[in-house]
Amino acid sequence: MTGTGWQPVRKTRTFEDVLAQVERRIAEDGLTAGDRLPAERQLAEQLGVSRSSVREAMRVLETLGVVSSQVGRGPDAGAVLVSKPDAALTDLLRLHLGLASLEPREVIDTRLMIERWAAARAALTGPDVSVLAEAIAGMDRAASPEEFVEHDTAFHCALAEASGNRLIAAFMRSLRDSLRRYAVEAVVRLGDTSGLQTDHRRILRAVLEGDPDQATEAVTDHLARAYPDLCGE
Amino acid sequence: MTGTGWQPVRKTRTFEDVLAQVERRIAEDGLTAGDRLPAERQLAEQLGVSRSSVREAMRVLETLGVVSSQVGRGPDAGAVLVSKPDAALTDLLRLHLGLASLEPREVIDTRLMIERWAAARAALTGPDVSVLAEAIAGMDRAASPEEFVEHDTAFHCALAEASGNRLIAAFMRSLRDSLRRYAVEAVVRLGDTSGLQTDHRRILRAVLEGDPDQATEAVTDHLARAYPDLCGE
DNA sequence: CTGATGCTATGGTCTGACCATACTGTGGTC
DNA sequence: GACCACAGTATGGTCAGACCATAGCATCAG
Incomplete structure (x- = not known):
């Protein structure tokens, strides 16, 4: 006992794993506002998870004002890193x-x-x-x-x-x-x-x-x- | 032109609708931390949307520290309102x-x-x-x-x-x-x-x-x- | 060169299924 | 009556696959 007590062993959910990986990519690749993230289907395949989990992670990032999703096609489409806290x-x-x-x-x-x-x-x-x-x-x-x-x-x-x-x-x-x-x-x-x-x-x-x-x-x-x-x- | 400019006409997405309704329920019913929200499937049926959309809304609320989801069954299971900003x-x-x-x-x-x-x-x-x-x-x-x-x-x-x-x-x-x-x-x-x-x-x-x-x-x-x-x- | 049209990649949504979890009720055992 | 083992069940978590609307892009007719 160190006095800090026990941490609840919360099995990490899939979307949390996706979040962690995306955040790591942002840090390692030095991504900033304006850069694009892979498309949902692509990211799901790369990480070996379902698109639903990727979407839930995207929803979190969007809620935190870190990404913005645009439908359609072209340079502005997809998940783009923004900075809107x-x-x-x-x-x-x-x-x-x-x-x-x-x-x-x-x-x-x-x-x-x-x-x-x-x-x-x-x-x-x-x-x-x-x-x-x-x-x-x-x-x-x-x-x-x-x-x-x-x-x-x-x-x-x-x-x-x-x-x-x-x-x-x-x-x-x-x-x-x-x-x-x-x-x-x-x-x-x-x-x-x-x-x-x-x-x-x-x-x-x-x-x-x-x-x-x-x-x-x-x-x-x-x-x-x-x-x-x-x-x- | 009133000087405020144009707002981008962002068609509200389904999960945003769910969010608005949940927030309205919280305000109208005076829900506070500790109260339970309906189960995902139930809420989906009540609102006439798919469970995916409800889940995305839940993810947002969880990100904002407003709800906490517990699996299983019983009084502590399901989506519970919390206050963890x-x-x-x-x-x-x-x-x-x-x-x-x-x-x-x-x-x-x-x-x-x-x-x-x-x-x-x-x-x-x-x-x-x-x-x-x-x-x-x-x-x-x-x-x-x-x-x-x-x-x-x-x-x-x-x-x-x-x-x-x-x-x-x-x-x-x-x-x-x-x-x-x-x-x-x-x-x-x-x-x-x-x-x-x-x-x-x-x-x-x-x-x-x-x-x-x-x-x-x-x-x-x-x-x-x-x-x-x-x-x- | 220009405009119209179909193509395609994107996110948004839905359906239905299966799993792990954790309480609940039931029934048997002592 | 007290206790325990076990099936039942409602919950969130995850997945696969489908379809839609959107918006840029490529192609082709003129």
């Missing part, structure tokens, strides 16, 4: 929120953490802020809470992307997608969005001036305004 | 790291962000620190870099769990699993682990004293020591 993260969060295994509180706290970090980082990297400005203008024009939230999401995702960290940006998009319902509710509850817009402009200014502390503070105040009952503990 | 996140990060669509730098930066937040939060909640202390003791006893990293991972995951946010904790575990290789390399490169242990004790002390600023600073210094070439900028 966003949808996978979004599905993950949405389903676990639905299962009540994650509380909105936890997701919103996580968002606050990410956005504080991203804002500070964006202020340091001096990004292109035209997307941010355009999103603010879009919110000014918005005629409904839903439309406002649409551009609001664009603003905050652009802020995360401006941090230069794709993992953070992907996480931000997923969080926003999962929380869309709560965001609309928050806007409706507030009624007046001028305060939110003041915050947005303050965030933009801080990023433009390259002031990370000011950016962090602006984001914190902004989220406290949007979710008054959840921030601050 | 950890494995899904780990697979996601590992595969995208392997695809070179995420740089180690981005993952490590994310880890720093999470851990600073978690440490501060843990200091505020006054958690049970026995796990943290035990992990430090384990590192003292460690005879190899791998063993050291094992307990180091336990320490940092326990810290994340002490924050009380399960999403953050799950993310931390996934990040650590994905970065295990880099962690071992870092320990080997350092050679002497006494500095790391000093940091660990400092973090533990800050949490015990309920000093979030001190905890954040200690974590920052610790990671700067572990990844000297990646932190700072």
Whole structure:
């Protein structure tokens, strides 16, 4: 007994074997996004398994945002390696929120953490802020809470992307997608969005001036305004 | 043109339909972890699709850590709703790291962000620190870099769990699993682990004293020591 | 050269079968 | 009554083979 206990002896299923082999091929051959995987029938024959097992493995890879399957024929057809972790993260969060295994509180706290970090980082990297400005203008024009939230999401995702960290940006998009319902509710509850817009402009200014502390503070105040009952503990 | 552009008209595949219906059932019936889904054959008949399509949907749900399938018969057999986002996140990060669509730098930066937040939060909640202390003791006893990293991972995951946010904790575990290789390399490169242990004790002390600023600073210094070439900028 | 048409490789779906597994009920034995 | 051996059965796991829709490609008529 080493103290780690016993691992459940889960006999590896065929599709898991396929997954492992595909992952090994990716690592060994240095495959990246854009490269093609063998066709399902071909892969099944090469690995000595049925096409069903290959398909189940493909479904997993597709769920994880690693491959994309296209029917038909030609260079774009078949299973192509891609790099789209966003949808996978979004599905993950949405389903676990639905299962009540994650509380909105936890997701919103996580968002606050990410956005504080991203804002500070964006202020340091001096990004292109035209997307941010355009999103603010879009919110000014918005005629409904839903439309406002649409551009609001664009603003905050652009802020995360401006941090230069794709993992953070992907996480931000997923969080926003999962929380869309709560965001609309928050806007409706507030009624007046001028305060939110003041915050947005303050965030933009801080990023433009390259002031990370000011950016962090602006984001914190902004989220406290949007979710008054959840921030601050 | 409304500016949103065209969505690709992707004809929904059968298994996606199954997914949507299962998710709807989960939401409408308020199913949570522990509840059972109908058997594959039964679900296929109810939805008027083949078992293959149901199986592909199940594979997706399993990948996302939402269901767990058990063979055999009885109350524990069949597809049971679970809540295990950890494995899904780990697979996601590992595969995208392997695809070179995420740089180690981005993952490590994310880890720093999470851990600073978690440490501060843990200091505020006054958690049970026995796990943290035990992990430090384990590192003292460690005879190899791998063993050291094992307990180091336990320490940092326990810290994340002490924050009380399960999403953050799950993310931390996934990040650590994905970065295990880099962690071992870092320990080997350092050679002497006494500095790391000093940091660990400092973090533990800050949490015990309920000093979030001190905890954040200690974590920052610790990671700067572990990844000297990646932190700072 | 151009356009129409059939060919073909691809993923998507379905059917039906068989296997290993693990609980359930039955019946016999002590 | 308690216990154990064994057949029954519902479950997921796997396979083979078929058919369909799609979309690029090759061929051929004009």
